[in-house]
Structure formats: C-alpha cells, structure tokens
Amino acid sequence: MFYLISVSEMHKELYDVIIIGGGIAGSSAALYTARQGLRTAIITMDVGGQLRYANVIENYPGIELIGGLDLVLKVQKQAIAFGAEIFIDEVILLNKSEGIFIVKTRRGSILESLSVIAACGKAPKKLRVRGEENFIGKGLSYCVVCDGPLYKGRRIALNSFGENGIEALNLLAPIAKELIYIVPTKTDVSIQEAVKYGNVSVYSGYRVVELYGDEKLEKIVVMNGNGDREVVDVDALFIELGFETQIDFLKPYVDINERNEVVVDKYGTTKTEGLFAAGDLVDMPYKQAVVSAASGVIAALSAINYVNRRRGIVKNFVSDWKKSGVSQQRRLFRL
Numbered sequence: 001m002f003y004l005i006s007v008s009e010m011h012k013e014l015y016d017v018i019i020i021g022g023g024i025a026g027s028s029a030a031l032y033t034a035r036q037g038l039r040t041a042i043i044t045m046d047v048g049g050q051l052r053y054a055n056v057i058e059n060y061p062g063i064e065l066i067g068g069l070d071l072v073l074k075v076q077k078q079a080i081a082f083g084a085e086i087f088i089d090e091v092i093l094l095n096k097s098e099g100i101f102i103v104k105t106r107r108g109s110i111l112e113s114l115s116v117i118a119a120c121g122k123a124p125k126k127l128r129v130r131g132e133e134n135f136i137g138k139g140l141s142y143c144v145v146c147d148g149p150l151y152k153g154r155r156i157a158l159n160s161f162g163e164n165g166i167e168a169l170n171l172l173a174p175i176a177k178e179l180i181y182i183v184p185t186k187t188d189v190s191i192q193e194a195v196k197y198g199n200v201s202v203y204s205g206y207r208v209v210e211l212y213g214d215e216k217l218e219k220i221v222v223m224n225g226n227g228d229r230e231v232v233d234v235d236a237l238f239i240e241l242g243f244e245t246q247i248d249f250l251k252p253y254v255d256i257n258e259r260n261e262v263v264v265d266k267y268g269t270t271k272t273e274g275l276f277a278a279g280d281l282v283d284m285p286y287k288q289a290v291v292s293a294a295s296g297v298i299a300a301l302s303a304i305n306y307v308n309r310r311r312g313i314v315k316n317f318v319s320d321w322k323k324s325g326v327s328q329q330r331r332l333f334r335l
C-alpha cells in the first residue's frame with residue numbers, strides 16, 4: 001500500500017511534542033501544534049488508525065462523502081505542511097525524567113520531548129503467537145480492505161468471526177484461489193456465509209498458534225480445542241479479530257477507568273504534567289471521527305500552552321486563529 005505522505009528519518013533532538021498515534025485524533029493534534037511552531041513528531045504504527053477500515057465516511061461535517069483513510073491523509077498532509085514529522089514505529093516505553101519525556105520505540109529509537117499527546121486509540125487485535133511480529137507486511141495483514149487485493153489468485157487464510165468475518169469473506173473469497181477460513185467457534189454466524197463459496201475451506205473451533213516462513217509467511221499452524229494441530233500452506237494470513245487498546249506503556253503515568261480508557265479532564269490533561277491524551281483512547285462517551293479530531297485539538301492547545309509556559313510565555317491560548325510566526329519561519333526555511 002502506498003501513502004501520500006513523507007515518512008521522516010528519526011532525529012535525536014528534543015521535540016516540543018511527541019504525538020503517539022497517527023489516527024484522526026493524533027493527526028488533528030499535530031496540525032495544531034505544528035502550526036503554532038511546536039517541533040512536532042507523530043509516532044504511529046500505521047497511517048490512519050481505525051479510519052483505514054472505514055470505506056466511506058458520510059458524517060464528517062463539511063465533507064459529504066470520503067474514504068476513511070483519505071480523510072486522515074488530508075489532515076496529515078496539512079500537519080506535514082506546517083512541519084510535523086511522521087515516523088512509522090511503535091512506542092513501547094514512556095519515561096519522564098527531570099521534566100523531559102523519553103519515548104522508546106520497537107525499532108530501537110529513543111526520542112525526547114517536553115510534552116506528549118497520547119492518541120493511540122485502538123489497534124487491531126494481535127494473535128500474540130510465535131512468528132507474528134516477523135511477518136507483518138510479509139504475508140500477514142490486519143486489514144482485508146487495505147491489503148486483500150495484493151493477494152488476488154493466491155492461497156489466503158482468514159482468521160475472523162461474526163459480522164467482520166462475513167465482510168472479510170465477501171471481499172476475499174471472490175479474489176482468492178483458495179480461502180482457508182479459521183473461526184474460533186463452531187457455531188459462528190459467519191460460517192453460513194463461508195460455505196456459500198466453493199473455494200472456501202472452514203476450520204471452525206480453531207485458532208492460529210504459529211506462523212512460519214523464510215523471507216515471507218509460508219505456513220501457519222492451526223489448533224482446535226482438543227489440541228489437534230494442522231500445518232496449512234498459505235501465501236497470506238489476514239487477521240480480523242477486532243480492535244483493542246494497547247496502553248501498558250502509559251499505565252504508570254495515567255489513570256485508567258473500568259473500560260481501559262485514559263481518564264482526562266476537559267483540557268485533555270492526564271495526572272502527569274505535560275502528558276495529554278485524546279481520541280478514542282480517553283474516557284469520552286462517544287467514539288466518532290469528529291469527536292476524536294476535536295479532542296486531539298483540545299489536547300494540542302493544552303500542550304501548546306504547557307510548552308509555552310515552560311518557555312516563559314505566560315499568555316494562554318484559548319483559541320487558535322493566527323498562525324505562529326515561528327511556524328511560518330519554519331515553513332519558509334523548509335521551502
């Protein structure tokens with residue numbers, strides 16, 4: 001898949017704000033912080049977040065109809081134009097020492113920042129089995145809509161269930177040479193749909209327990225409740241098991257409610273000074289693109305005020321009508 005954005009090389013310098021998550025909340029936050037001249041980095045595992053899975057958005061104010069990914073890309077392009085930098089990576093550790101946040105990523109980069117905005121909503125559920133991390137993008141995908149067409153005419157495995165499973169089956173079965181459908185229960189509603197296709201074999205009551213291959217995914221091991229295992233040759237495996245919040249790295253610095261959401265006040269502030277949170281991640285009652293975008297902006301304005309205070313600027317932003325001079329200079333310099 002190609003994205004119409006530039007992905008930056010990591011820098012060692014101190015950022016004003018690091019935004020964790022490249023969904024609509026993180027991208028909207030970056031637009032605001034970068035426009036006000038804050039040195040802004042977005043670290044994100046993917047481009048677009050959950051909206052990558054939404055083919056059509058009809059309820060974003062001002063836009064009649066748009067693909068979910070296109071919507072986030074538009075916002076990211078705006079943010080990049082104001083100087084935001086984007087890194088595709090996963091944050092695995094967050095520390096705060098002497099007023100500076102230290103962010104460590106899975107690829108081994110360490111970035112420092114005066115403030116952090118956590119906008120890491122939800123990510124696709126992983127299997128957490130042997131071999132999984134090695135094959136992401138090499139035959140293993142968590143997005144049928146995004147990557148399905150890449151495996152046209154191939155032997156594809158799909159691990160899913162329920163309505164998501166039906167949707168994924170209807171996208172993959174017509175293009176696959178052979179589709180292996182692995183569904184966790186024997187009575188799942190999606191099985192009726194699967195058997196309508198002549199090229200689908202169903203493993204009901206099975207789960208994927210291991211993945212193998214050299215350069216790319218070649219085999220998966222599936223296992224049922226009795227412990228019976230089978231090795232299946234595949235060109236690709238799609239996992240569509242829903243979304244989950246993966247925020248263990250944040251837990252020492254935030255309060256979490258019973259729904260595993262980060263508790264924030266009306267300014268997007270967490271219990272740690274300089275750490276803000278936004279979007280689906282936080283304890284807001286409604287999970288919608290426009291709500292996430294707005295909460296990203298709230299967290300951004302709070303981060304701008306926080307960073308400015310640390311620089312000795314006492315004037316508080318309550319609105320953002322004028323671009324900062326710093327931002328303008330940075331843009332001109334970049335051009």
Ligand SMILES: Cc1cc2nc3c(=O)[nH]c(=O)nc-3n(C[C@H](O)[C@H](O)[C@H](O)COP(=O)(O)OP(=O)(O)OC[C@H]3O[C@@H](n4cnc5c(N)ncnc54)[C@H](O)[C@@H]3O)c2cc1C
Pocket residue numbers: 020021022023024025026043044045046047048049050051053054056057058059060089090091092119120121122123246278279280281287288289290292
């Ligand atoms: C299929 C589907 C259809 C939808 N349709 C609509 C709709 O029509 N209208 C609407 O308003 N809303 C819709 N939504 C809801 C909407 O997509 C979400 O409310 C919104 O996208 C949440 O945005 P977010 O930025 O808060 O979080 P997310 O979109 O979840 O983004 C989180 C980002 O953080 C990244 N991340 C997570 N952990 C880490 C980490 N440790 N390190 C680095 N990056 C990390 C993820 O990779 C992701 O990029 C839909 C959702 C889905 C799944």
